[in-house]
Amino acid sequence: MAGQRVFLGWSRPALQQAAELLVQRSRSNRVCDLSHLVVVVPGRRSGRRLLELLTEAADGNLVPPRILTQGRLPEELYTPQRPFASDLVQKLVWSQALQTVPNSCLSSIVRQPPAAEDFQAWLRLGDLMRRQHLELAADQLDFADVAREGVLLDGFDESERWLAMSKVQQQYWKLLDELQFWDQQTARLVAIRQRECRTDLDIVTIGTVDLNRTLRAMLDQVADRVTAYIDAPEDWADRFDAYGCLISERWSDLKIDLASEQLVMADDAAAQVDAIVETLTNLDGQYSMEDITIGVPDSRLVPLVQRSLLAEGVPTHWPVDRPIPSTSPYRLLEAAVNFLEDHRTDSFSELIRHPDFSQWLNHQKISPDWLSQWDQFVCSYLTPRVEWFPDTSDDRSVNISRQLYRTVQAVLVPLASAKVKLSAAADPVREFLIAIYGNRLIDPRDPDDARLRDVLSQVQEAFDSHASLPSVLDLEMSVVDVVRLTMSMMNGELYRPQTESAIQLSGWLDLPLDDAPVTIVTTFNEGYVPESVNHDLFLPNRLRTHLGLEDNVRRYARDLYNVVCMSHSRRVLRLIVARRDAMNEPLTPSRLVFATEDENIPERVLRFYAHRGRKGIRGEPYGAISQFKIPRPTPRENAPTAFRVTELRDYLASPYRYYLRHVLRLGVASDAVSELDGAAFGVLVHDVLNSFGTSDFRDTTSAVEIASFLQQKLKESIDQNYGPTPLAAVLIQMEQAKRRLMAFADWQSEWRREGWVIYSVERDVEIEAPATIANGKQVTLRGRIDRVDYHPDTGRWALFDYKTGDAGNAPDKTHRHQGEWCDLQLPLYRHLAADFGAVGDVQLGYIVLPRDTNSVQALFGEWSSEELAEADEVARDVITDILEERFWKVLPEPSGSLSEFDAICQEGVFGREAVL
Numbered sequence: 001m002a003g004q005r006v007f008l009g010w011s012r013p014a015l016q017q018a019a020e021l022l023v024q025r026s027r028s029n030r031v032c033d034l035s036h037l038v039v040v041v042p043g044r045r046s047g048r049r050l051l052e053l054l055t056e057a058a059d060g061n062l063v064p065p066r067i068l069t070q071g072r073l074p075e076e077l078y079t080p081q082r083p084f085a086s087d088l089v090q091k092l093v094w095s096q097a098l099q100t101v102p103n104s105c106l107s108s109i110v111r112q113p114p115a116a117e118d119f120q121a122w123l124r125l126g127d128l129m130r131r132q133h134l135e136l137a138a139d140q141l142d143f144a145d146v147a148r149e150g151v152l153l154d155g156f157d158e159s160e161r162w163l164a165m166s167k168v169q170q171q172y173w174k175l176l177d178e179l180q181f182w183d184q185q186t187a188r189l190v191a192i193r194q195r196e197c198r199t200d201l202d203i204v205t206i207g208t209v210d211l212n213r214t215l216r217a218m219l220d221q222v223a224d225r226v227t228a229y230i231d232a233p234e235d236w237a238d239r240f241d242a243y244g245c246l247i248s249e250r251w252s253d254l255k256i257d258l259a260s261e262q263l264v265m266a267d268d269a270a271a272q273v274d275a276i277v278e279t280l281t282n283l284d285g286q287y288s289m290e291d292i293t294i295g296v297p298d299s300r301l302v303p304l305v306q307r308s309l310l311a312e313g314v315p316t317h318w319p320v321d322r323p324i325p326s327t328s329p330y331r332l333l334e335a336a337v338n339f340l341e342d343h344r345t346d347s348f349s350e351l352i353r354h355p356d357f358s359q360w361l362n363h364q365k366i367s368p369d370w371l372s373q374w375d376q377f378v379c380s381y382l383t384p385r386v387e388w389f390p391d392t393s394d395d396r397s398v399n400i401s402r403q404l405y406r407t408v409q410a411v412l413v414p415l416a417s418a419k420v421k422l423s424a425a426a427d428p429v430r431e432f433l434i435a436i437y438g439n440r441l442i443d444p445r446d447p448d449d450a451r452l453r454d455v456l457s458q459v460q461e462a463f464d465s466h467a468s469l470p471s472v473l474d475l476e477m478s479v480v481d482v483v484r485l486t487m488s489m490m491n492g493e494l495y496r497p498q499t500e501s502a503i504q505l506s507g508w509l510d511l512p513l514d515d516a517p518v519t520i521v522t523t524f525n526e527g528y529v530p531e532s533v534n535h536d537l538f539l540p541n542r543l544r545t546h547l548g549l550e551d552n553v554r555r556y557a558r559d560l561y562n563v564v565c566m567s568h569s570r571r572v573l574r575l576i577v578a579r580r581d582a583m584n585e586p587l588t589p590s591r592l593v594f595a596t597e598d599e600n601i602p603e604r605v606l607r608f609y610a611h612r613g614r615k616g617i618r619g620e621p622y623g624a625i626s627q628f629k630i631p632r633p634t635p636r637e638n639a640p641t642a643f644r645v646t647e648l649r650d651y652l653a654s655p656y657r658y659y660l661r662h663v664l665r666l667g668v669a670s671d672a673v674s675e676l677d678g679a680a681f682g683v684l685v686h687d688v689l690n691s692f693g694t695s696d697f698r699d700t701t702s703a704v705e706i707a708s709f710l711q712q713k714l715k716e717s718i719d720q721n722y723g724p725t726p727l728a729a730v731l732i733q734m735e736q737a738k739r740r741l742m743a744f745a746d747w748q749s750e751w752r753r754e755g756w757v758i759y760s761v762e763r764d765v766e767i768e769a770p771a772t773i774a775n776g777k778q779v780t781l782r783g784r785i786d787r788v789d790y791h792p793d794t795g796r797w798a799l800f801d802y803k804t805g806d807a808g809n810a811p812d813k814t815h816r817h818q819g820e821w822c823d824l825q826l827p828l829y830r831h832l833a834a835d836f837g838a839v840g841d842v843q844l845g846y847i848v849l850p851r852d853t854n855s856v857q858a859l860f861g862e863w864s865s866e867e868l869a870e871a872d873e874v875a876r877d878v879i880t881d882i883l884e885e886r887f888w889k890v891l892p893e894p895s896g897s898l899s900e901f902d903a904i905c906q907e908g909v910f911g912r913e914a915v916l
Contacts, residue, residue, distance in 0.1 A: 003219065003226035003242050007234040010568030013515035014231035015046065018206045019053035020064075021229070032058035037065035039074050045319065045506070046513040050206070053515075066201070070215065075184075076219050077199055078191035085181040086468070087489050089206050092473050093179070094126030095119075097171040101164075108164035119481050127488070128711050129168060132538050140192070143169045146547065153546045179470050188214055191439040197221035207231050207513045209246045210558050213548065216725045219243055229567050231512065251557035256564055256595045262573050263524075263593065265607050268580040269301055272522050273308040275576045279520055280314065283572065287518050291317070295521035297508040297528035300582040305505065305522070315502040321494040325487075327455045328356050328859030332436065333429070333487060337480045339386075340416055344674075345378060348386045352408065360436045364407050367400050375669035377401040379680075382673060382730055383724055388723040411435050417479045425482040426463035433459070451494060453693075462486050506876045512562045517571040524575040525587040530559040556591065563592055577608060630906060630913050633659050633887040640882070642766070645832070646785040648878045649823040653897035656916040659887035660901050668900040675729035682804040684721075685737050685849060686786065688713045688742070689802055693761030693787060701752045707745035714738055736851075740804070743853035751789075751858070756798065759790040765832040772872045773831075775880055783825075783832045787847065790838075797838040799829045800847050800858070808850025811861035824878075826861055829873035890914045 008017045022039075023032050034054070038883030041047045047067040055062050068076065085093065098106065099122060106113045136142060147162035176183055191197055198219045205211075206229045211219075219226050228244030239250040264279075266272045276294060284291075294316070296302050306316050324330055332354050339347040351357060352374065361370065376397040381390060389402045414428035414435075433456065442449040463486055466474075468904060477485075498504075506514060511521070526532070532541075532552050544551035566573055577589045589608050594601050633656070651658040660666045676684065688710055692698060695710045718726060718734050726734075763785040768774070773781070789798040803809075815823040826844040833842060845860035863871075894907060894915055906912035 002224045003228060005228050005230055005237070005240065005242065005244060007232055007237065009228050009233045010231070010565065013513075013569050014229065014295040014565070015050055015053055015208055015513050015515050018204075018229045019050060019057045023054060023057040023062075023202065024284050027058070031061045031063065032532075033063040034065035035063045038073070038076060038199070038201045038203050039065045039067045040070050040203060040208055041067065042208055042210075042513065043069060043510050045510045046207065048206075049513070049515065065204075068204075070211060073374040074188050074191075074215055074218055076201075077197040077222060078188075079196070080182060080187055082180055082182040082187075084184045084187070084299060085176055085179075086465075088485070089176075089179070089181060089469070089473060090130055090183065091123055091127055091174045091485070091489075094130045094172055094474070095122045095166075096126075098122060098126055098129065100171055100175075101168055105164045105167050108160050109168070119477055120484055123485060123488070129165065129172075129540075132165070133169065133172075133183075134185055135539070135549065136547075137189060138214050139547070140189060140213045140217060141547060141549075142166070145253070146543075149547055150543065153543065154331075156543070174622045179472065185214075188218065192217045192221070195221055197509050200226055201225070202227065205244055207244075209240070209244060209561060210550075210554070211243060211245050214244055215239075216245065221344055231569075246554075246557045246561055248554045248557040251560050252553065254560060254564070254595065255597060255643065256560065256567060256592060258563075258567060258575070258596065260603075262567070262575055262829060263604065263607070264574055264576045266576050266578050268578065268584060269304055269582045270308075272301065272576050272578050273305055275574070276305065276309070276520055276522070277312060279572070279574050283518065287572075289501050291516050292503045292520070293511065293514045293516040294503060294505050295508055295511045295519060296505050296523070296684050297521070298523040298582060299378050299507070301522055302505060304582065309503070315500060316505050317496075317498045317502040318505040319495050319498075321451065323493045324455065324458065324490045327494070328354070328452065329433065329437075329459050330487065330490065332356055333432075333459070333483055336412060336415055336432070337483045340412060340480050343385045343387055345386055348405070348408070349374070349378070349672075352404070356436055360411075361404070361407065363439070366403055366407060370400055370404050372669055373397045373400040374404060379669065379673055382676065382680075382727055383723050384725065384727045388725070390720065390723070415479050415483065419476050419606045420479050420482065421474050421476055422466045422469055422482060422485075423474045425466055425479060425486070426460065428479050429483065430460060447496075448467050453496065458490070458492075462490055508559075508562070512565045519566055519570045519572070520574045520576065521566075521582065522576045522578070523587075524577045524590050524593070525581075526590050529588070529592060530555045531565075532758045559590075559757055560592055560595060562629065579608070630656075630916065633663070633885065635885060636663060641778065642780045642782055643769075643879060643882075645781055645828040648875060649825065649827075650898060651878050652822050652824075652874075653895040654891060654905075654916055655881065655887045655889040656905065657895070657898040657901045658882070660904065661898060665888070666901070667898050675727065681733060681737065682731075682802070684714075684717060685740065685804045686802055687717055688737075688741060688787075690761050692748075698758045699752065701749050703745045703749040703806055706748055707742050710741040710745060711738060714741060739853050740849040740856065743856040744847075744849055747847075747856050754791075755793050756789045756791050759788040759797075759838075760785075760836075761787050763788055763836070767832060767833050767835050769879075770831055770872070773828075773870075773876045773879065775876045777879070777883060779879060779883075781828060781831060783829060785829055785832065788833065788836075788838060794841070796841040796843065797833065798843045798845065798858070798860075799826070799833055799838065800845055801825065803848045804850075805848075806851040807854050807860075808848040808852065810859045811844065811846055812863070815861065821871050824871055824875050827863070827868050828875060830868070889916075891916060 006021070008014050022034060022037070026032050026034050026037075031055075037434065039050065041050060047069065050066060051064060054064060101115075103113065108412060112875045113213075113799060114125060133143070136146065143162050143166040147159050147166060150162060151159055160490050162320055173183065177366050192214065203219070203222065203226045205226065208228075223242070226243065228242070230240055232240070239247055241247055254434040264275045266275050282291070296303065296305065296318075299320075302318050306318065309316050335347070335351040335354050335357070339351045341347075352371070358371070362368070367373065377400075380395075380397060386405055389405075392398055411432070414431040417428055420428065435458065437452075440452075442453050444450050444453065463482075466482075466486070504514075504516065508521075511519060521529075523529070530552070532555065539547075539549065541552050541566075545553060563575075563694065575593075577593060578587050581587050583853070589604070593604055593608075597606070647658070647662055650661060667914040691713045692706070692710060693710060700706060714734065714737060718730070722730050765785065766780055769777075769779045769781050785799055787800040787801045789800065790796075791798075811826055815821060815826060829844055830842050833839070843860050844863075845858055847858050849856050899907075902908065905916045
């Protein structure tokens with residue numbers, strides 16, 4: 001007997017009508033007894049809402065039905081004869097099945113099978129097979145079916161692979177049978193073949209328009225018990241099968257009757273929020289928050305929507321608190337095993353930066369500034385793996401980092417065990433988690449603490465569950481492998497209850513049965529609505545269509561139906577089509593936008609590509625509603641009395657950024673370094689050249705001797721500062737430095753033959769500022785001159801700064817811009833040099849060591865005495881401004897300097913407060 005179909009029409013939301021019909025047909029003596037029913041809905045949210053509506057319709061006098069999602073219905077229709085294999089058992093058995101088939105079979109599946117000892121790789125491959133098996137079995141297929149049916153498809157050349165996979169599948173079933181387990185998907189197929197499906201309850205489906213073939217075949221055996229409630233009018237009956245599922249082909253050319261105002265074009269994520277706010281504003285208070293639902297197909301948009309609406313005084317509720325893999329304990333275990341696997345510096349940094357681990361470290365016997373010292377250590381030594389520390393006792397960052405490493409190693413001991421049985425793996429994990437969380441006071445009334453407690457409980461339960469594994473699967477492996485295996489199974493979510501009146505946020509598939517009269521859908525774009533899969537490794541869309549699996553045509557029909565339902569049953573519907581997503585990547589409109597009459601398509605295309613500029617939530621340009629102000633300079637207690645000659649260029653570039661660096665002493669310390677930056681590369685070369693300047697080779701004219709010395713010093717510097725196994729990038733940079741130093745050796749030998757001698761290197765000088773600069777103030781100038789050369793025959797002096805920049809710019813280009821002084825370093829060197837007698841004919845210049853080694857040379861600033869005097873005046877004005885704390889100066893254009901402060905100065909922010 002065929003099942004019944006009840007068409008609900010679109011005059012009212014489907015769940016409301018279904019609830020009323022069920023109550024009307026079952027009310028007796030004031031009590032509505034629905035215990036004879038199993039009601040099947042697409043998702044948990046619609047199930048919860050249905051129960052609320054049933055209770056209201058029955059005036060509270062309700063014996064509720066069993067409400068199931070469609071994924072849970074099959075096991076209500078037959079009696080399993082064996083326990084089902086858990087996901088963990090399935091993963092392990094698939095992995096074993098792969099390892100037991102011949103290599104010739106395995107190489108047909110993957111070109112390069114994993115190494116025998118690579119447990120994680122076998123698990124990943126086994127899980128890939130498991131997922132293909134699950135999807136195919138849901139539509140009554142196995143791997144052999146794909147091989148057999150695929151040959152009928154033109155261009156199909158994967159028969160050998162699928163036949164090999166079929167052999168693995170046969171081995172999987174055999175191993176499960178030996179373990180006395182059943183595979184759930186296979187058990188359903190067996191129940192269908194042996195006609196075991198039966199039930200004493202009536203089954204009502206509501207809005208389940210996309211049931212897989214396996215479930216429909218099971219329903220065929222109890223069809224006389226099935227009633228499908230369909231959210232559509234009866235004159236659409238030919239578009240649905242006997243169980244209310246869509247007949248995809250009947251939907252492919254359907255036109256959607258959408259009004260122009262129902263489609264809203266938005267530039268980006270922020271503009272989507274604006275469109276939401278505008279829609280809510282235009283409702284003019286006609287609807288309560290419970291009457292409004294916001295659909296969010298792209299869940300990355302949820303935080304922005306929630307924050308922005310809350311700022312407008314509109315609370316929202318998103319039922320997913322967070323996925324388990326994004327919770328703090330999960331990420332802690334992940335970070336811990338990542339480090340234990342590779343001992344890489346970046347893995348160690350990730351671990352110690354984990355908030356919970358950092359909190360634990362703060363209570364250990366380590367210096368309070370351990371994190372900044374670690375950053376300093378990494379920036380200074382660039383060690384790729386945390387297994388080498390320089391042999392030095394006077395570097396604080398090294399000493400603290402070494403202590404930090406030992407502390408971390410000690411707490412990771414339980415997880416570092418070489419081998420452990422799966423059934424015993426819970427103990428070391430528990431020991432580690434207790435060490436980190438054991439002293440935390442958890443208040444169950446605090447949402448964050450309650451979440452932490454729940455997650456820790458779930459994590460421990462996941463590891464404890466290994467104790468029930470059959471002995472043949474109780475494998476011995478490293479704790480790291482056990483943690484990775486267990487974490488791969490923890491893909492659930494934490495949910496938060498709705499405790500206050502709020503607008504509901506919903507995923508796309510929950511929207512059709514939502515009964516709110518106002519629906520706003522965001523990201524109505526291709527890839528989200530409808531979702532498409534075109535590049536599946538094993539089951540591309542063309543093969544899916546041939547096999548009758550869920551393909552793009554089926555997804556299109558489902559999403560088209562969803563829009564049609566909403567367009568008929570909502571009083572207000574807005575579909576927001578974005579040009580860019582939450583990550584600012586470009587988007588295209590959903591195909592459903594163009595499922596309309598041909599004459600409407602050009603107008604919709606033009607609307608999408610007509611950029612009208614972004615408006616703020618209150619209708620103002622975004623720059624006019626900035627919520628963040630750049631912090632203003634505050635007076636300091638003591639005025640400076642000394643100035644380094646190099647710091648004045650920072651003030652000339654940006655007074656405010658000078659304030660951040662030199663007054664507040666802010667700076668960047670990060671362990672996210674993968675090579676020597678420009679400054680570190682310069683220091684490396686400077687150190688080698690300074691060693692040369694104090695060596696016995698300083699007076700030689702032999703380029704070979706100079707080059708040999710420099711090469712040896714470079715290697716020693718690399719070994720001392722970056723360890724015996726430095727980063728590959730550092731080795732490359734060492735070769736670059738070597739080429740520049742070899743070219744320097746040629747230049748130096750020629751320079752010495754011209755009569756120049758090295759007078760001093762790294763010359764530190766502090767003098768009282770000349771009157772032309774001091775302007776009546778008691779200030780001093782400080783500086784370190786890289787190299788001072790003297791020519792005894794002529795009495796000339798040369799004051800040098802080494803420059804290792806790639807371009808090899810001349811002094812005038814770096815010191816002056818459009819005729820104005822922008823750097824005063826070399827002009828002020830002449831005042832410093834006078835302190836040790838370098839007067840008279842004094843040349844100011846660079847020894848440049850650029851990328852082009854043919855250009856290694858001395859370059860001098862050809863400045864007149866008037867220009868140098870002008871430089872002194874600029875220095876006087878800068879020092880005066882600094883002493884008078886004139887730091888807030890708006891610039892006509894960005895300085896391009898001191899980029900580490902771009903975030904504070906809102907660089908790159910549209911409509912920023914000021915250019916600083």
